Amino acid sequence: MGHDVDVSINPSLQLVGALLLLLVLASVASWLGRWGFVPALLRAGARAVVQLLAVSFIVVAAISHVWSSALFVLAMFIVAVYTTVRRVESTRTWQWSALAMAAGVLPVLLIVFLTGTAPFDGYALLPIGSIIVGNMMTAHTLGGRRAFPELRAGISTYEAALSLGFPRRDAIRLVLEPIRGEALVPSIDSTRTVGVVTLPGAFVGVLLGGGTPLQAGASQMLVVFGILAGQAVTIVTMDALIERALLLPPDLKERLRP
Template identity: 60%
Template sequence: MQLDPTWNLAIALGVLVVVGTLVAAWGRLRLRGQVVVAAVRAALQLAAVSGIIVAAIQQLWSSALFVLLMFTIALITTTGRVGTRNAWWWSGLAMASGAIPVLLVVFITGTAPLNGFSLIPIGSIVVGNMMTAHTLAGRRYFPELRSNIGVYEAVLAVGLPRRRAIWMVLEPVAAEPLVPTLDSTRTVGLVTLPGAFIGVLLGGGTPLQAGASQLLVLVGILVGQVLTVTVVLRLIGAAKLLPADLRDRLRP
């Protein structure tokens, strides 16, 4: 879908932000103006980044640097959200473990040409979704560990290792960070027609080409998130990827 930056767009965005803010306040969601801040930041960032992309996309090396910059910002964002900035390198490893294999498969197989026009859009989709997986995992696993510290200590008390104690707490919720992506993949075409599909159609592609593009995106995201979440679990089990408070409490 192509939209021009007209007053109609400005009015629509303003109405949406006002509605979101008012409903958030009515629902006591405690967002404290985050809807407005997020919308304004999105507008400013997209305006600024448009010119950078035009320049970066022309060369493979500059496109790779741009994707690396996006990865860095994603890492800062997700570690701040889940409280693992004290262990950001492990968070980075988990995200890279999901993003790099997917990108390698896509480009080594020749599914997409290795150039800036492919690397930036595909890289941004993959990196963004690995950030989401890391955030969902951290926000599910760390509260679970905090609220079940007694189970963890009981398992240690019977002589089992720390990794096993942590896994016994997290095993029932281990797959939960993947539920949104699993649902999106299972219901594609039946509930939603995602952006890649619509984008190819509006760009003049055939429905078959649009379906192929969307399938690649969905499967790549799903597999990448499975890898990221699995690495997150392993790093938590080794007591490496933990917020500061849990690092102290989960000592053997």
Template identity: 45%
Template sequence: MTGATIAFGPMLGVVLVALVALGGVVLWLGELGQARAVVTAALRAVLQLALVSLVITAVLRTGWLTALFVLLMFSVAAVTSARRVGVPKRVPQTAAAIGAGVLPVLALVLATGVVPWRPIAVVPIAGIVTGNAMSATSQAARRALDELRTRHGEYEAALALGFLPRAAALEICRPSASQALIPALDQTRTVGLVTLPGAYVGVLLGGASPLQAGITQVLVLIGVLAAQSVAVLVAVQLVAAGTIARD
């Protein structure tokens, strides 16, 4: 590191290659079947972040470009979530779940002025909240659909007892789908004790004080938890209603 920033140079490339190789070789030796996925994911991350770094310089100059960029992030999140769930044709439905979590959080932090209406502040907050809402939606919907498939007999039994289809589906899929919140809950409970999350480290590297970094991280963690809670609820309800269903 140079001062408070990561040093960019040949050694950084060597370290990144070594880390990718470590993950890939371990999975390959363990026969877990994801070695190629680690390499592919790493390459995509490098290329995508390089492209975003170039684009975002122009995006941050104007408000309307910032809005378009945030909309692009949201659109990609909805498409990605639909694919992860195994319902690629249900993008509007996954978008509804993600949006239900993201919109109230962004509206609250921006309307109150806690996060300033500046592109340099809006883009990272919107990206973090959207990405986490996407992950929660994907996990909740997948688990709900898997439960309904594997426990179809229990679903039929609930119908036989007089449950309406939506209520019967909720009895089956709601408990497992709620587990999508476990990562966010664990991170929020253990922040500062087990891990220092990205927002905290990023603000520190940007030259802010530890107190400012801590305040920023608390806002991010609680905002993410709120967004994920709403997204999971909406995703489960859409699955139970049959709106999100595998073809």
């Protein structure tokens, strides 16, 4: 005989207690590691609570229409760009960061909806769009935090390449060659181990919503492949913009002169 499973989590004192304990655990780990992240963790936790409460009501209103869902995804994209350029200190070249992220987001959404794989409505656009945008932000942040320190450490290699007659673009590529594509490694690992190491949200959500195992697997494959493809495009676009000295923090803009 089957059993009804209710995994819904309702607002309660138990939830408040669990959230506080989890935040304390993260803060203690940060303190033990001497990372200096405790204030940032506490601020992030407080913001998450406020934002999720507010967004929950907005999502309910937005998801029933394509236009409002599209505006919501656009707002997410703007926040994602703002967040990642601050993280990698490229706020002055934010437009190029936006281009790199959009290069990953748009083709994925076009493929998903133009092929008819998902219905073009708010109930599909909002969750799929938000997942893809969030992962493009992650790819950009990982790419920047790996590439920019590498360029700072490799200034002597860059200058040596210039002295040998290399164009600036080729000199930058030479410095970045050892770490090219590393930002894609977490996504590749996640794709390789999906269903073995983790049961992702889309998969579990479809199952708990009454879908069949095949439907759950199909939904998750669409998400995983979309993330992998989008991040690959975002990273290769980002690399091209960095090599052309368009997407750089101010200090590297000054130091990487032709």
